[in-house]
Amino acid sequence: MTDSAISIKNVSKQFGDTVVLRDINLEVPKGQVSCLIGPSGSGKSTLLRCMAFLEQANAGTILIEGEPVGFVDGPNGRRRQTAAELRRARSKIGMVFQQFNLWPHMTALGNVSASLRRVRKMSKAEAEAIAMRQLEKVDLKERAHHYPSQLSGGQQQRVAIARALALDPTIMLFDEPTSALDPELTGEVLNVMRTLADEGMTMVVVTHEIGFAASVGNKVCFLDHGKLLFHDTPEKVFAAPRNPRLEQFLDTYLDRGAFLVQ
Amino acid sequence: MTWYLFQLLLQASLMTIFVSVLSIFAGLGFAVLLSAMRMSGNRVLFGGAGLFISFFRGVPLLVQLLLIFNLLPVIGITLPSLATAIIGLSLSTAAYQAENLRGGFEGVPIGLVESAEMAGFSRLQTFIYIRTPIALRMTFPALVNEAILILKASSLVSVVGLVELTKMAQNLAASTYQPLPIFASAGLIYLVINLIVAFAARRAEDALPGLPAK
Ligand SMILES: Nc1ncnc2c1ncn2[C@@H]1O[C@H](COP(=O)(O)OP(=O)(O)O)[C@@H](O)[C@H]1O
Ligand SMILES: [Mg+2]
Numbered sequence: 047m048t049d050s051a052i053s054i055k056n057v058s059k060q061f062g063d064t065v066v067l068r069d070i071n072l073e074v075p076k077g078q079v080s081c082l083i084g085p086s087g088s089g090k091s092t093l094l095r096c097m098a099f100l101e102q103a104n105a106g107t108i109l110i111e112g113e114p115v116g117f118v119d120g121p122n123g124r125r126r127q128t129a130a131e132l133r134r135a136r137s138k139i140g141m142v143f144q145q146f147n148l149w150p151h152m153t154a155l156g157n158v159s160a161s162l163r164r165v166r167k168m169s170k171a172e173a174e175a176i177a178m179r180q181l182e183k184v185d186l187k188e189r190a191h192h193y194p195s196q197l198s199g200g201q202q203q204r205v206a207i208a209r210a211l212a213l214d215p216t217i218m219l220f221d222e223p224t225s226a227l228d229p230e231l232t233g234e235v236l237n238v239m240r241t242l243a244d245e246g247m248t249m250v251v252v253t254h255e256i257g258f259a260a261s262v263g264n265k266v267c268f269l270d271h272g273k274l275l276f277h278d279t280p281e282k283v284f285a286a287p288r289n290p291r292l293e294q295f296l297d298t299y300l301d302r303g304a305f306l307v308q
Numbered sequence: 309m310t311w312y313l314f315q316l317l318l319q320a321s322l323m324t325i326f327v328s329v330l331s332i333f334a335g336l337g338f339a340v341l342l343s344a345m346r347m348s349g350n351r352v353l354f355g356g357a358g359l360f361i362s363f364f365r366g367v368p369l370l371v372q373l374l375l376i377f378n379l380l381p382v383i384g385i386t387l388p389s390l391a392t393a394i395i396g397l398s399l400s401t402a403a404y405q406a407e408n409l410r411g412g413f414e415g416v417p418i419g420l421v422e423s424a425e426m427a428g429f430s431r432l433q434t435f436i437y438i439r440t441p442i443a444l445r446m447t448f449p450a451l452v453n454e455a456i457l458i459l460k461a462s463s464l465v466s467v468v469g470l471v472e473l474t475k476m477a478q479n480l481a482a483s484t485y486q487p488l489p490i491f492a493s494a495g496l497i498y499l500v501i502n503l504i505v506a507f508a509a510r511r512a513e514d515a516l517p518g519l520p521a522k
Contacts, residue, residue: 100422133428141426147419151441165428193517
């Protein structure tokens, strides 16, 4: 067996006639941070969502720690996993969305403890004790009894990270976790993610934070028009981009960076 | 019009409140079940729920009550008029509440459902713990509106022999020959009850935490 946390083989995806992912092959090593970058509409979210089977790939296989997610090969060919099989395959994954997606009718503590109570069938007290520790990790213990509407965007996203961590996933998927935030709030979220990376969590991060990708990422994947054009260490990708599309993409960021400095 | 007569009306209004409250909550529970049937992806359940809703929204409540009242004995069920009244009212309100809730369920952002899936919730758990509470909150004003309509519509259950506020007023008017003050008092009692409900609902709405952001 490989040492890959996620193994993506020949994955293609189309919405109707629009081809969104073209024959993607990618191994996400355990304990590493892989950053997905690329222009808007290049298929980053779709690829991440395929890993969690929130989208169904039209072709190819996706293995999470060697186990198939979404489809299994049976005696009569490929079949969809049952709901229970899918839940089991997904249980290793925690997902963080761009829009946080916190449940508005539950407090921060309620959001983090819900899966422990409903899925793990823990008592309320037991679940909340664990949830409180997760909230402490993201520095939000004092906000435990606040509702999402009473929290800043950065705080909401940190609650969402705590919620995703509650069931002890081994892999965390992030879809542009700071894109919906005011610029001054991105730091607190990126810091939590950095700590998580330091603890050895396997992470796949779709991001436009080139600085984060460069300093925290072990690998950077560049997606363009549904193709994985480049997949290498941040040094190789950012210091000496060889690919014209990648160069062009990075230039737009450097331009913007230069503009912001002035 | 004496204090004694007014007390009789007040006592009868307790029956109105009892029947209405029970019907409203039973109806709401049934409406959630109808919503689940419509969202189940099963064509038989979907069709059944649709038929039920069309029937109870299309036939006047008075006719429904008379139908149930006369149908039950024919199929060998004898129920006290209180039970008949509650069944009639709750089935009727369930159809309207299900229609109200439809918009709420459709308005639950898909991301909230996906995050529940990723947290390991089954479809049923997602329905119970995520979709339903959010749909109820989003449609709360419409649900309260329907509750007030039911309080008023409960005046119709006198046709199945239940003595509630309206029936008591009719009885007293007939025996005292003072219809005007008696019906005016009954109307006043309905008005006060509904004003209290509306006030309580507004307070509750303010206290309900978090609707999903637009
Ligand atoms: N549910 C969908 N239905 C149809 N087209 C979609 C859907 N989701 C994404 N797309 C299309 O797929 C392409 C890639 O989208 P996405 O993966 O969200 O890109 P990115 O995250 O890189 O911005 C876009 O052209 C988008 O319009
Ligand atoms: Mg995206």
